[in-house]
Structure formats: C-alpha cells, structure tokens
Amino acid sequence: MTTTAKVTRAGSAVAGVDSRRTTTRALLAGGAAAGPLFVVVAAAQVLTRDGFDLSRQPLSLLALGDLGWIQTANFVLTGLLALAGAVGLRRTLRGEPGGTWGPALIAVHGLGLVIAGVLVSDPSMGWPAGAPEGAPDTMSWHAAGHGVGAGLAFGSLPIACLVFARTWWRAGQRGRAAYSLGSAVAVVAILAWPDQGTLSIRMALACLVTFGWLTALCARPSTR
Numbered sequence: 001m002t003t004t005a006k007v008t009r010a011g012s013a014v015a016g017v018d019s020r021r022t023t024t025r026a027l028l029a030g031g032a033a034a035g036p037l038f039v040v041v042a043a044a045q046v047l048t049r050d051g052f053d054l055s056r057q058p059l060s061l062l063a064l065g066d067l068g069w070i071q072t073a074n075f076v077l078t079g080l081l082a083l084a085g086a087v088g089l090r091r092t093l094r095g096e097p098g099g100t101w102g103p104a105l106i107a108v109h110g111l112g113l114v115i116a117g118v119l120v121s122d123p124s125m126g127w128p129a130g131a132p133e134g135a136p137d138t139m140s141w142h143a144a145g146h147g148v149g150a151g152l153a154f155g156s157l158p159i160a161c162l163v164f165a166r167t168w169w170r171a172g173q174r175g176r177a178a179y180s181l182g183s184a185v186a187v188v189a190i191l192a193w194p195d196q197g198t199l200s201i202r203m204a205l206a207c208l209v210t211f212g213w214l215t216a217l218c219a220r221p222s223t224r
Helices: 003-048 059-063 068-093 101-118 141-170 174-192 196-219
Strands: none
Touching: 003 059, 003 068, 003 196, 059 068, 059 196, 068 101, 068 196, 101 141, 101 196, 141 174, 141 196, 174 196
C-alpha cells in the first residue's frame, strides 16, 4: 500500500470517528431536550386552554378536544427524543458500568411516552366540556393502552435512576449518586402519596423530577 493510500485510509477513519461523535452528541442533545420540550408545551396549554384545571385534570387529558393534537404531538415527540437520548447513551456508555440497563430503561421510557401519545385517555374529570365530572364508568381499549404507556414511562425512569445511582456510587461520584437516588425516591413518594384529589398535580411534579434527571444525565452521561 502506497503512502498516499495509507494517509487517505487514515483520514477516512478519522472522519468516520468524528461523524459518529457528532451524531452521538446530537442524539444526547435530543435526550436532554425531551424534558424541557414536554414541560414548556404542556405548561403553555395549561395556561391557555380555556377551562382546563390542572388541580383536578391530568396533563394526559390535554390530548382531548379541538387542540388535542398538540399534546398528542408533545407526547410522541418527547418520546422519540428520549429514544434518541437512549441511543446516544448506549453509544457513550458502551462497556461502562450501567451502559446496558441504563439506556435500555430510558428507551422503555421513550416508548411509553409514544404509546401514551398515540393512545389517548377517555374524557373524564370534566374535560373536555361535557365529559363526566369523575372517572368514566367503563374504560376504552385506547385508554387502557394509554395507561400502559404511562406506566412504562413513569416506572422505567426511577429504576434507571437507581441503576445510575449504584454505578456512580461505585465510581466515587457521590454527588451524582445521591441526586439519582433522591430523584427515584422523590418520584415514588410523589406518586404513592395517598391522596387522589391531588393526583394530577403530583403526576405533573413527577414529570418535572424525572425529566430534570434525564436532562442532567444526557448533558453529562459518562460515568468516568
């Protein structure tokens, strides 16, 4: 092989590595943006959609009504960004502790959000106008599917928090480990609090905690 051919081959290899790094950074940026996107879009709707009351109506119900497509798109796009973040984390953490189960659980979170967006809840809690004031007497198949998606989304991230808490503790990163553990405990405590009257508020708070953790993780993913 000539010297010119060797230089060309080496240059191609370097370009390939740089391209992969750029793609990985873009995937991680998507994961970091997932939470802020969801929170901003949901908050804007809570503040502007006439008659919506977060104190008794969960964010999922925003997917109903004339402008319901906005929240549906919010769920789906946020889920896809979380999936992108999971791919970026898998690339970054390959071979490191937590590099398999952590990204996999975040991928489950993203998939759950997509499912929750595609399959909408039944009208309830007075939303949209004319809906029953309480829970519906029967549950449709798509509402049941929405519940499954929400369960995957809310259930997977606290477990991912625990995975990374253990990983960071062993790596000597005690601050990050404490933050990750605290996020998992906070979500479980918020959702398990025995007061159905505040469930919609507590679910919104759980979103803030989990999305904040995901943004922090994608912004600084390495365990080393």
